Amino acid sequence: MQPYPNGQPFPNGQPYSNGQPFPNAQPYANTQTYMNSQQYANALPQQQYQPQQPTAQPYSGVQAYPQYSQNLSNSFAQMGIGGMYASPPRYIDLLQERNLLTVGTNENTITLPSTVANPTEHCSPDVFRCTMSGIPQTQELLKKCRFPLGLTLQPFRDLKQLNVLQTPTIVRCRKMLYESLDSLPGDDRMLIGFVAVDSAVHFYEFTTADGPVRELIVDDVDDMFLPVNSGLYVPLKQYRTAVEEFILNLPSLFEDNHSSSNCLGSALTIVRNLIAEIGGRVTVMQASLPNLGPGKLASREDPNQRAAADVKNLGPATDFYKSFALECTGNQIAVDLFLLNSQYNDLSTLSGMSKFSSGSIYHFPNYHMNRNQPEVLRYNHLLQRYLTRKIGFEAVLRIRCSRGVSLHSFYGNFFIRSTDLLALANVNPEAAIGVQVQLDDSLEGTNCVCFQAALLYTSSRGDRRIRVHTLCLPVISEFSHLFSAFDVKSTVSLLAKMASDRVMSGNVLSDSREALINAAVDALGCYNRSVGQSGNAVLAPLGQLRLLPLYILGLLKHSAFVAGGRSVKLDSRVAAMVMLKNAPLEVILLEIYPALYPVHYFTDSEEPQQLALTYEKISRDGVYVMDAGTFVYLYVGSGVNPTVLNDIFGVDHFARISEDDSLECRDNVLSQRLHEFIRSLERHRGVYAPVIIIREDSPLRETFTRRLVEDRTESSHSYIEFLHHIKNELSR
DSSP states (O other): OOOOGGGOSOTTOOSOSSSOOSOOOOSOOSEEEESSHHHHHHHSOSSOOOOOOOOSOOOOOOOOOGGGOOOOHHHHHHHTOOSSOSSOOOEEETTTOSOGGGGOOOOOOOOOOTTSSSTTOOOOTTTEEESBSSEESSHHHHHHHTOOOEEEEOTTOOSSOOOOOOOOSOOOHHHHHHHTGGGSSSOTTOEEEOEEESSSEEEEEEOSSSSOEEEEEEOOTTSOOOSOSSSSEEETTTTHHHHHHHHHHHHHHTTTOOOOOOOHHHHHHHHHHHHTTTOEEEEEEEOSOOOSSTTOOOOOOOGGGTTOSSOOOOSOSOSHHHHHHHHHHHTTEEEEEEEOOSSOOOHHHHTHHHHTTTOOEEEOTTOOTTTOHHHHHHHHHHHHHHHHSOOEEEEEEEEEEOTTEEEEEEESSSEEEETTEEEEEEEOTTOOEEEEEEEOSOOTTOSEEEEEEEEEEEOTTSOEEEEEEEEEEEEEOOGGGTGGGBOHHHHHHHHHHHHHHHHHTTOOHHHHHHHHHHHHHHHHHHHHHHTTOOSSOOEEETTGGGGHHHHHHHHHHSTTTOOSSOOOOHHHHHHHHHHHHHSOHHHHHHHHSOEEEEOSOOOSSOOOOOBOSSGGGOOTTOEEEEEOSSOEEEEEOTTOOHHHHHHHHSOSSGGGOOTTSOOOOOSSHHHHHHHHHHHHHHHHHOSOOOEEEEETTSTTHHHHHTTOTTSOOSSSOOHHHHHHHHHHHHHO
C-alpha cells in the first residue's frame, strides 16, 4: 500500500471531522443518493446491523430448462442433494452441446431470508454484483468449489438513460470542443485553460473577456516555470468570447510547426503547479512519444516480437508518470489521456498518469483525419461524451462488508488510501472497479452477507453528495447449491481486470494466460468431481458455469492476451488491457464474446436471435451485425438479395457497396428496423461504437472473422479444441 501524498486526502475540504466517513453496512439492497453527509447519517439506523439466526430457508437460484432434462436421480441422491430442488439438477456435456446460446443466459435469482429488511429490493446488477449470488458459509466450501470470490462495481454509473447525440458530419477536435462549451458540466465558477506542447511549452494568457489571447513560450524544459501569475485559466462564462475565438484559431497557431520533439513531462509538471490549489481535471491530447525533458522516453517496441509468446515491455519504463499522478491525487487533480498515434508512444508508461490519478485513457490507433473515418467518428463521439458527461470531484469510495468477510485487492484507476478506502480525484459514469473478497471466519449462524459501497463526491455544481449501493447476498451452507450461484458475467469481468493488472505490473503474459485457463479448469473440475464424472465428457450445469470456458477462450483470443502467432502492436495490446481493467461489465463481455445477429430480415414482433461466434452461422446471402464493444461490424455476404442491398445500402449490386460510406437510415422498413436495432445495442452497451461496413471480399474481412471466437485460427484453438484441452487437464 502506497502512503497518501503529503498526508492530505482532502486538501479542499474534509468530508467528515471524526474520520469515519460511512457507518457500518446495512442490509438495504438498493441504491440511494444523499445531498450531504448529515442526510446520509440520518437516513441509516444508528444501531449496527446484526444478522439474525438462520431460518430454514435454503438458497434458491437455479434456473429451469425442461428441454435438457437428464435422468440423474441416482447420482444426486447419493450426494444427498435435496431441499431446493424439486427435481434433480440438470447438466450438459459441453463437448456435445454446440450452441450454448440456445440454453439461455438468465440472471441468477437472489433470494434473501424474510428476516432481512426489504428482502425483495436489490441493487441493480449493472452497478454492483458479486461473482456468486450467494456467499459460501465457510472457507472450506469456497476452497472446494474453486470459484473466484469478488465484486464488480460501477459506482457513478448513469442511472437514467442518456440521450445519444448524433453527429451527421466529421468534425475536428476544436469544433467539437467549441460546440460543447454550453454542455460542459458545472456552473458559473467553472475555469478553463489551454497549454500546448512541442519542444517547448506554450501558455495562453486571456487578458480581456473579448480580446485576443497572448501566447507565452517557455523553452527551458528542465526548469519549467509559469510566465505570468494570472490569466492562464479563466472563468468560462466571463471569457466566453475570447475562449471561442481561441479555439477557432488554434489550428492556425501550429500550421507551420515542424518540430518532432515533445516535452510532455515538463508541461504536466507545470500544469499541476498551476491548478494545485483548486484541483480539477487535466485533459492530455498526445500523438507522439515524449522525448525531451523530464519523463522523456525511448522506443522499446520490437516489431519482430509482437507475436511472441511472452511479450516484453508491457510494464512502465520509468516511475515519473506514476509519481506525477500521486502528486496530482494529493491535489485532487485527475489526468485523462487521449492517445492518437500511428507510431509507438509507450502507453504502458504513459498510462501511469491516469491509473493513479483516477483518470481515463482513450486510444485511437492509426488516427488520421482523412484516411481512417471509423476512428475519427469514434474519437468525435467519445470526446463529445467526455466533455459533456457528469463528473464528481474530490471523491472517496469506501466499501464495507459484514463480519467474517474482508476485501483483499482492488483493480481500476484510483489510489488506495486504506484497506477499504479508495481516493478518486475525479469519478465518471464509465469507470468500473473490481474487488477480490476473502472469507476470514466461518459464517455459521449468519443468514446473509452485506456489501455497501458509499461514494462521497462533490458535484460539478459544488454540492457535496453521497451515493450508496448495497448488495445483500444469502449465505450458502450446501456445497451442491454453489454451482447455481455462480455468476459468469461478474466472474469474467473480475478475471479480466485481475489478468490485465497482473501483466501491467510486470508479470509475464504467459502467466496470466495460464491463470485464466486454470480458472476454467478448476471450476469445471470441481463440478465434474462432484457428479462423479471421469472420462470423455466435460460436464457443466445448465446455470451460468457452462459459459465460463467460452468466455475464457474469448479472453485468450482478445488482443490483450493473444500470443504465439498473431501480431499486435505494443500500444494496442496495452490499450486493450487498460480498457479491460476499467471498463464496465457490458463492454467487457462484448469485447471478449461479441454479439452476432442476422439482420437481412426482421420478423414483425421479434428482434434477431443472437448467433454463436462461428463461421458455420454465416451465409453468403446474409447481412450480419457484430457488436464487439468498441466497434460494430456490418458484414455483407457476396450473395445478398439485390432488394436487401437496395433497402440497406441504396445499391442494387454487391460490388457497388462502399466500405467508406456511413450507414444511412433510408425510407424503408428494413433500414429503419436495422437502425433502431443498432441504437438498441448502443443503449444496452452504454458507450458509442461506430458502424464499420465489411464486404465478404474485403481486406477487412479478417477483422470480422478473427472475432469469431469459436473457430480455430493459426495461433489459437477452436472452442471444441479448448474443451478437449480442459478435458485432458481434468483427467490428470
